[in-house]
Amino acid sequence: MQRTIVQEKPAVYFSSVYGSTRVYAEALATALGRRIVDITDGVPAGEVWNEEAVPLIFVGPVYGVKLLGSEYAAQAARKVDTTSAGQDVAFVTVGLTDPEKAAAKDSSAKFFGEEKDRIRRFYVPGRLHYPDLRLVHRTAIKGMLLYYSTKPGTSAFEKELVASGGVGFDKVDTEKIRPVVWWAQAR
Ligand SMILES: Cc1cc2nc3c(=O)[nH]c(=O)nc-3n(C[C@H](O)[C@H](O)[C@H](O)COP(=O)(O)O)c2cc1C
Numbered sequence: 001m002q003r004t005i006v007q008e009k010p011a012v013y014f015s016s017v018y019g020s021t022r023v024y025a026e027a028l029a030t031a032l033g034r035r036i037v038d039i040t041d042g043v044p045a046g047e048v049w050n051e052e053a054v055p056l057i058f059v060g061p062v063y064g065v066k067l068l069g070s071e072y073a074a075q076a077a078r079k080v081d082t083t084s085a086g087q088d089v090a091f092v093t094v095g096l097t098d099p100e101k102a103a104a105k106d107s108s109a110k111f112f113g114e115e116k117d118r119i120r121r122f123y124v125p126g127r128l129h130y131p132d133l134r135l136v137h138r139t140a141i142k143g144m145l146l147y148y149s150t151k152p153g154t155s156a157f158e159k160e161l162v163a164s165g166g167v168g169f170d171k172v173d174t175e176k177i178r179p180v181v182w183w184a185q186a187r
Contacts, residue, residue: 005095009033011047014059015040015068017137020127020172021094025059025075027174028092031181032057039069055187056080057180061126062095062108064140070111077118088187090120092180096144096169098157099123099176122180125157125171128164 012034014025016042022036029036034057037047049056056076060069070091077089093108100125102108110117130138161169 005102008046008131009035010056011035011037012057012059013037013039013043013047013069013072016061017068018055018061018127018129018132021059021061021068023172024092024094024124024174024177028059028177028180031177032184033142033156035141035161039072043072049079051080051088054080055184056089057092057184058090059094062097063092063137067091067093067108067111070108073119074112074115077112077115081118087118087120089118090122090180090183092122092177094124094126096128096161098155101155108139121184122177122183124176125173127170127172129168129170130166131168146176 010032012025012029012032014021014036016022016025016038017040022038025036028034037044056073058069058073058076060067073089073091081088091108091112093102095102098108106121108121108123112119128141130141133141145162147152149162154162
């Protein structure tokens with residue numbers, strides 16, 4: 001009997017707690033003709049990260065001292081880019097830090113350890129709807145807003161965040177993923 005091996009089309013891997021990162025993953029998948037794979041609770045069995053699967057794309061939100069999914073992107077980079085800093089893996093960080101400032105500081109670099117030079121990083125703005133937040137998250141966000149409201153040199157983006165008061169903030173804009181699409185298409 002002859003067996004046919006069906007190769008899955010490439011994926012966009014994402015982690016998300018409240019759904020905003022999923023929106024970006026879906027937009028990327030649509031633009032690039034990929035599937036989306038939710039890795040919030042781990043990478044499903046059967047996902048293969050090798051040279052044939054590149055460029056690999058990960059999308060994940062920042063939660064304080066964590067960048068969800070960053071450990072998997074580092075793992076993938078170790079697998080597909082063993083010899084040089086070829087940057088066959090991209091990580092799109094979703095957050096409420098002003099994305100221009102985050103990009104200028106490259107604030108996600110620290111989450112990738114030794115693999116940081118193998119990963120191409122992008123930054124896009126996220127979303128928070130305060131009434132939906134778990135209590136522990138709401139408390140943490142209050143601290144973040146307090147910090148932004150008192151620190152000198154607050155950006156327009158940060159002022160908007162503070163002004164969002166008790167409702168929340170929605171900066172999700174799928175147009176912002178264009179540079180990621182161009183990067184992937186050029187590989
Ligand atoms: C408890 C908490 C901590 C956060 N910490 C950060 C942070 O340190 N930096 C940042 O840019 N955004 C931070 N954010 C914002 C999230 O990254 C943003 O809301 C994102 O869109 C959430 O993604 P999700 O909807 O896919 O879960 C935080 C949000 C919460 C609720």
